[in-house]
Amino acid sequence: MQKTIKIGIVGYGNLGKGVEKAIAQNPDMELTAIFTRRQPDQLQSTGGGAKFEHISAAETYKGIIDVMILCGGSATDLPEQTPVLASMFNTVDSFDTHAKIPEFYELVNAAAKQAGTLSVISTGWDPGLFSLNRLLAEAILPEGKDYTFWGKGVSQGHSDAIRRVPGVKAGVQYTVPVQAVIDRIRSGETPELETREKHLRDCYVVAEEGADLEQIRQAIVTMENYFADYDTTVNFITEEQLKAEHQGMPHGGFVIRSGVTGENTKQIIEFGLKLESNPEFTASVLVACARAGYRISQEGGTGAKTIFDLPIGYLSPKSAEELRRDLL
Amino acid sequence: MQKTIKIGIVGYGNLGKGVEKAIAQNPDMELTAIFTRRQPDQLQSTGGGAKFEHISAAETYKGIIDVMILCGGSATDLPEQTPVLASMFNTVDSFDTHAKIPEFYELVNAAAKQAGTLSVISTGWDPGLFSLNRLLAEAILPEGKDYTFWGKGVSQGHSDAIRRVPGVKAGVQYTVPVQAVIDRIRSGETPELETREKHLRDCYVVAEEGADLEQIRQAIVTMENYFADYDTTVNFITEEQLKAEHQGMPHGGFVIRSGVTGENTKQIIEFGLKLESNPEFTASVLVACARAGYRISQEGGTGAKTIFDLPIGYLSPKSAEELRRDLL
Numbered sequence: 239m240q241k242t243i244k245i246g247i248v249g250y251g252n253l254g255k256g257v258e259k260a261i262a263q264n265p266d267m268e269l270t271a272i273f274t275r276r277q278p279d280q281l282q283s284t285g286g287g288a289k290f291e292h293i294s295a296a297e298t299y300k301g302i303i304d305v306m307i308l309c310g311g312s313a314t315d316l317p318e319q320t321p322v323l324a325s326m327f328n329t330v331d332s333f334d335t336h337a338k339i340p341e342f343y344e345l346v347n348a349a350a351k352q353a354g355t356l357s358v359i360s361t362g363w364d365p366g367l368f369s370l371n372r373l374l375a376e377a378i379l380p381e382g383k384d385y386t387f388w389g390k391g392v393s394q395g396h397s398d399a400i401r402r403v404p405g406v407k408a409g410v411q412y413t414v415p416v417q418a419v420i421d422r423i424r425s426g427e428t429p430e431l432e433t434r435e436k437h438l439r440d441c442y443v444v445a446e447e448g449a450d451l452e453q454i455r456q457a458i459v460t461m462e463n464y465f466a467d468y469d470t471t472v473n474f475i476t477e478e479q480l481k482a483e484h485q486g487m488p489h490g491g492f493v494i495r496s497g498v499t500g501e502n503t504k505q506i507i508e509f510g511l512k513l514e515s516n517p518e519f520t521a522s523v524l525v526a527c528a529r530a531g532y533r534i535s536q537e538g539g540t541g542a543k544t545i546f547d548l549p550i551g552y553l554s555p556k557s558a559e560e561l562r563r564d565l566l
Numbered sequence: 567m568q569k570t571i572k573i574g575i576v577g578y579g580n581l582g583k584g585v586e587k588a589i590a591q592n593p594d595m596e597l598t599a600i601f602t603r604r605q606p607d608q609l610q611s612t613g614g615g616a617k618f619e620h621i622s623a624a625e626t627y628k629g630i631i632d633v634m635i636l637c638g639g640s641a642t643d644l645p646e647q648t649p650v651l652a653s654m655f656n657t658v659d660s661f662d663t664h665a666k667i668p669e670f671y672e673l674v675n676a677a678a679k680q681a682g683t684l685s686v687i688s689t690g691w692d693p694g695l696f697s698l699n700r701l702l703a704e705a706i707l708p709e710g711k712d713y714t715f716w717g718k719g720v721s722q723g724h725s726d727a728i729r730r731v732p733g734v735k736a737g738v739q740y741t742v743p744v745q746a747v748i749d750r751i752r753s754g755e756t757p758e759l760e761t762r763e764k765h766l767r768d769c770y771v772v773a774e775e776g777a778d779l780e781q782i783r784q785a786i787v788t789m790e791n792y793f794a795d796y797d798t799t800v801n802f803i804t805e806e807q808l809k810a811e812h813q814g815m816p817h818g819g820f821v822i823r824s825g826v827t828g829e830n831t832k833q834i835i836e837f838g839l840k841l842e843s844n845p846e847f848t849a850s851v852l853v854a855c856a857r858a859g860y861r862i863s864q865e866g867g868t869g870a871k872t873i874f875d876l877p878i879g880y881l882s883p884k885s886a887e888e889l890r891r892d893l894l
Contacts, residue, residue: 260827339894371837374881378850424840509838512836513834514832521827522827544879546877547879551874553701553705561872561874562671562874565701566693
């Protein structure tokens, strides 16, 4: 019987709650404590009797917790937290500011190498599973073109932008991939496309009483950097409708590579996700990667790793023999 | 500048020809020689001036060829060839008799361990990419169900069975996934399904002159182990139509996992292939895996590996830095 992997969660927002639930689905793992910057005694576990600790107490869990799963945001939390925690623990995070990944990698790699720990960085679904599929498809079909579509899903940044428009009380924005474009690519075409040609923006807006709806619509569809370049639809709804129909956090998308082999033989590789909860799914990827990171650490591996560096078999609780027999 | 990876091909059927073409798409690789059991001077390369050698000369290439890509069949060729060649070279093969993989693994692992070589076994798309996606999806969504669909594609075994029916001159059988079932699963249902409920069988048959077509149709659709349990369609066509429309070797399929996280939150992961040429695509996977095997061998790795054991980044010619910057 293998020893249970002891997990700590840092941050208890949607992602941290998702990790708590995902650990409960994996019998080879055990949640040791949840670390927070808030008052730990004011937090209540949604998934059972988890123990809360102030983040400043993390150090006292050195040698007890096998992997810390960091559930903070990429803007300010992770660049600060990951290197500090990597100097004490194996870690996993979902740092997703694509442009800053190289610099984040160097920072975390240095901290983890020095401490002899292992950190899986920038995992989840994009970056994460989508990245893995972009790489795999490009390696197999070097002559080709790949397309990433996101959605249908809520974009937090665009929803925030809607809510800043005068007269708007509340609102949600969905990014929606353009089905006609997906169909063209699936049929073997390889068009040149900007992100805006691949996606629509669907807005659901609750207006303040007496607000000029047409003025709100105009303000949204002409907003630079957010909506001006896109086909944007604005739907006005009531607060009740918003609560009833738009509280979920669905997301998903596709990575499609259309390539050729031999004498112009068309070959298409596609990976897709359809998620009712983006944070719960991301959490499930983090938990599987925590298992892989723990194993590599047990074998003596140190430093920062991405999903590109993990033998995928390490994400499963099954042995290599079982995997060859049952899944190959 | 990295050294070019020197490749040998063993077997020059459709798969071997596909590997030759795939190597031409990968500038970090070089085809050193093609090994055959036939008279080497009677073979002509379809893809350029490749050198042919009799298989018995393989030993003289020890230390020259970095990876041997074995393109023989799983029934008799590979169980014999892989262990022998693994005792001299790093190898890659597409051994696809699922039930015999554990025993094949042990055989090859022992030979490769003893010789200090590395063998990537049972790769391609199923086993291979489909296996990888079954594993990945199960590791991320431990509570769920997965479905593998094959096709639309030619089944060699079923095409052979058609051709054995009296009165049949020629014929091709396509395995076709049932769209309505795929749609149910994509929408979140998780039905219990037998292979025969997920696939149709479409037959294109050239009858001999004067043959009783209805009798042929009956003989096919009632054939035990092949067609009796399936919805089977028999289409009679002319020899010209067969040549014009059914000479390709298309294939593909889907691996779909429908799982739940948290409190019954539905999450769907899907991987799909749409291939105009099954052997050329399989060949492209073998070539990318040859690169990964070579790298692991350069790092001192030995023994048999499957796609579950390969860090996926090793399949790409790009450096880890480039991959993090461009694809993560």
